[in-house]
Amino acid sequence: MLKKLMEKNKLKLTVVLLAAIVFAVGWLLPVKLEGEAPSVLLDLKFPAIGKSQKVSVSVSDKNSGIRKIWVGLLKGGKELVLFKEDYPAAGLFDTDKILEDEFDIQIEPQKLGITDGKGVLRVMASDFSWRRWWNGNKTVVEKEVVIDTRSPELDVLSSVHNISQGGSGLVIYRVSEPCPTNGVQVGDNFFPGYPARNVIALPQSSEASDTSEIFMAFIALRHDQGSDTDLFVKTADYAGNTASAGFRHYIRKRSFKKDIIKLSDNFLNRKMPEFDSGMAHESSATPMEKFLAINRELRAANYEKIVQVGEHTDSKLYWDGAFLRLPNSARKAGFADRREYQYDERVIDQQVHMGIDLASIPRAPVPAANAGKVSFVGDIGIYGKTVIIDHGFGLFSTYSHLSHASVEQGQMVSKKDVIGQTGKTGFVFGDHLHFGILVHNIFVDPVEWWDAAWIENNILSKMNEMKSQ
Incomplete structure (x- = not known):
């Protein structure tokens, strides 16, 4: 009798254990075999890397957690590792998993021995899913980039720049390559340039065969800026390389009522x-x-x-x-x-x-x-x-x-x-x-802009000079 009771209890225990195992497996496998790959964001304002370029990377995985992140630069058949991190396992029940990480990488091509030219920036991230034979879901993000460590060249084309306190002026200059930022700095004020081709019918010879372009910038001198005010053209290309060039100018002092x-x-x-x-x-x-x-x-x-x-x-x-x-x-x-x-x-x-x-x-x-x-x-x-x-x-x-x-x-x-x-x-x-x-x-002083002679001498003559070059 006792033996039969023990066998009956043993059977019940076996059934309970099997049920628990089936339940655990039924719950565990869908969780551990989830198929959502990590999310990867690669923040690079322009697809160009200059002398020193910051790249921001953000990775998240809301399910299994992050297993590994790898960032590298591929160029000329070579692979340069910029960042590599293996994250700790979270355990069976994912109690300590890392769901997100973000970081900046400062890339300095010359220090890394990277030459100018085209390359590929690659980010790879995997998670702790059991998929791919326990290697996890994987995301690869690539961005084609141009490594450019040379500063753009500037050439100021307008020759005479006389400006009064509280007055206006025009500067015309050539930039050797496409630059999202260019203009004239007047003390602590910046005046952006605009393509001269939108205004001046430039002769064919002035349109350089490469990527150079002529720009115009209207400038102003505040009424309280004196003769010690710095004036110069400056630019920055897509890779962040900068250049500046001074130009001859004369600041006329004024007294105000x-x-x-x-x-x-x-x-x-x-x-x-x-x-x-x-x-x-x-x-x-x-x-x-x-x-x-x-x-x-x-x-x-x-x-x-x-x-x-x-x-x-x-x-x-x-x-x-x-x-x-x-x-x-x-x-x-x-x-x-x-x-x-x-x-x-x-x-x-x-x-x-x-x-x-x-x-x-x-x-x-x-x-x-x-x-x-x-x-x-x-x-x-x-x-x-x-x-x-x-x-x-x-x-x-x-x-x-x-x-x-x-x-x-x-x-x-x-x-x-x-x-x-x-x-x-x-x-x-x-x-x-x-x-x-x-x-x-x-x-600025409106009197200048009411004066046809002032406009001719300080604005139009410079534009006409460009047409004849």
């Missing part, structure tokens, strides 16, 4: 409430405290909004000839005037006027100073209703304090087209037009 603006209680009490919705004033702030916040903080924010528009321009030259001035108008304030604000015979603030104020009859029609594309229409704080026109290659004209704008963003306009009417919107004392010229993100 001092302007005194006397504030009255009547003006403060009348104008300050217009800005209450756009400023975070304390409810107890006095009109004078509001004025200072508007004239300092809001002015700076509005300035930044305008110059941000100047960061986006068309690589076409829309304008032709001298820019127009508001017809039948008188100048009320000049460019870079040093404004001193006085209240009750005390100086309470100082600012620089970055445009020219022109007054005509109230609500006078405002013509487009030159042909271009309307890049902005809207209210900008102290500038009031404003229209900004892109004339191409980073050259913009701005029209502020308008009572009405009759154009829309994206609209093409011709010289003399009416774009709005003068007004007294924004932070102003009376009806007038605040007119500005912007070169990328720097305001």
Whole structure:
């Protein structure tokens, strides 16, 4: 009897064990034999490797975990290992598996003995799946690259570069190879170049048979940049190799007018409430405290909004000839005037006027100073209703304090087209037009662009010189 009972229990135990094994295998095999390969991301902005190139690699495997990562460069039949890592096994139940890893590799071809030319960057990653006879799922990512450790060559073609404080200029130069970044550095400001072929019908001889190209860059000197300001052309190719070249230039020093603006209680009490919705004033702030916040903080924010528009321009030259001035108008304030604000015979603030104020009859029609594309229409704080026109290659004209704008963003306009009417919107004392010229993100003196002789001597003559070369 006892023997039969033992045999019966043994049978039950066997059945339970078999069931457990079947369950374990049924659960384990699908997990361990999962077929999803690791995800590999190879971050290389351009398919080129220069003198020192950072490559970012990211690998993830959400199921079995990472087993191995290998990174290498293949060139000329040789294989150079850049990175190799074997990751620890996670155990039967995957309790400590590594699901992701990311790292940077700094590639310096000359130190590694790699010559210039074409190559292949390869990343291989495998996981701890039992597939492929316990070798795991495998992912291979390859990217064809060009090893290029030579700096591009620069040749400044324009010969005369005279520029005034607060003025503009043009530099024309040739780059020996395609470069995503090139332009002119003026102190701490950078002015990008644009292909001259978009503007100038270059003679066949000027179009080099290799990969070189001629560029044009409109430049600006801030009103407060002096004769010690560095000016040079610079470029960087797709591999990150850089080059720079200076050029002969002359910076003309200027003196700017001092302007005194006397504030009255009547003006403060009348104008300050217009800005209450756009400023975070304390409810107890006095009109004078509001004025200072508007004239300092809001002015700076509005300035930044305008110059941000100047960061986006068309690589076409829309304008032709001298820019127009508001017809039948008188100048009320000049460019870079040093404004001193006085209240009750005390100086309470100082600012620089970055445009020219022109007054005509109230609500006078405002013509487009030159042909271009309307890049902005809207209210900008102290500038009031404003229209900004892109004339191409980073050259913009701005029209502020308008009572009405009759154009829309994206609209093409011709010289003399009416774009709005003068007004007294924004932070102003009376009806007038605040007119500005912007070169990328720097305001310059509009007087130069109103002067046909200045345009001929400083802009067009350089372009015509390229046509004859």
